[in-house]
Amino acid sequence: MNDANVKVETQADPVNENTNGAKPRIDLPLLNFQELFRGFAEQGAAQTKKNIASMKATSEEISDILREACSMNARGAVDYGAKVIEISKDNTRATLEFLSRLAETRSLLDIVHLSTARSREAFEVVSAQNRELWELAQKVAIETTEPIKTSFNRVFHKTV
Template sequence: MNDANVKVETHADPVTENANGAKLRFELPLLNFQELFRGLAEQGAAQARKNIESMKSTSEEISDVLREACSMNVKGTIDYGARVIEISKNNTSATLEFFSRLAETRSLLDIVHLSTAQSREAFEAASVQNRELWALAQKVAIDTTEPIKTGFNRVLQRTVA
């Protein structure tokens, strides 16, 4: 017998026999990995788009909050600057008035009384002006930071929820 006379038959059925002669079938369902990965990628892309839109919305809201805060700061700074200019004008007028009265004095005693009165008035005016400017500076700070505080709290509450 040579190799040319041997016939080999094959069965395409994936069956194996165990020691008892029982036939076992090993059928694996065909998994389509390409479809599985495509579905996962599409879900990831959808989630990424959703997150990007959320970040864009949050960024725009924060920009609006900062724009409002800057606007409030500019308004407060203008008010503060206008008040400083008005105080300077009043102080200059008071000083010129003092020099005018000083020029009209005839005795050393009048000069001392006038200088003492002017010093007291200037000190009292400076105290009032400093309190007023301090209150105005505090108002500017509060008016500037309040929109930031409320806006960031609103954004954080929305983001957390």
């Protein structure tokens, strides 16, 4: 390679004769970035306010649902407690009747017959009472959870 083949280019800025030696300007429409970002920010703020209002309404509705469910559950617990007290009263009365009859017996054979009859009766009564308490507990559970499930599905499908 010799010096004759090497071409040197300079980065001199071209000067326009009409600009009196000033650098040429490229005329592009000025984009007002500040206004553009302000518009985006306002849109974002409006959407955020809308979302917050929706979340607030949804949370209030869920709060009402849970309050009603707790109220229903409390009523069910009262019913269950009342049933337990009633069962206790019935069992106490039956036990006192058995003890009264037992005190009136005159022979060992009467004691065995009375005890056997009382045991069989107690087993049947306790089985029925347990079944009754189980059914009451199921009823309370269903009455508490079904409205919650239905309401939550309605609320969440409405917000989506």
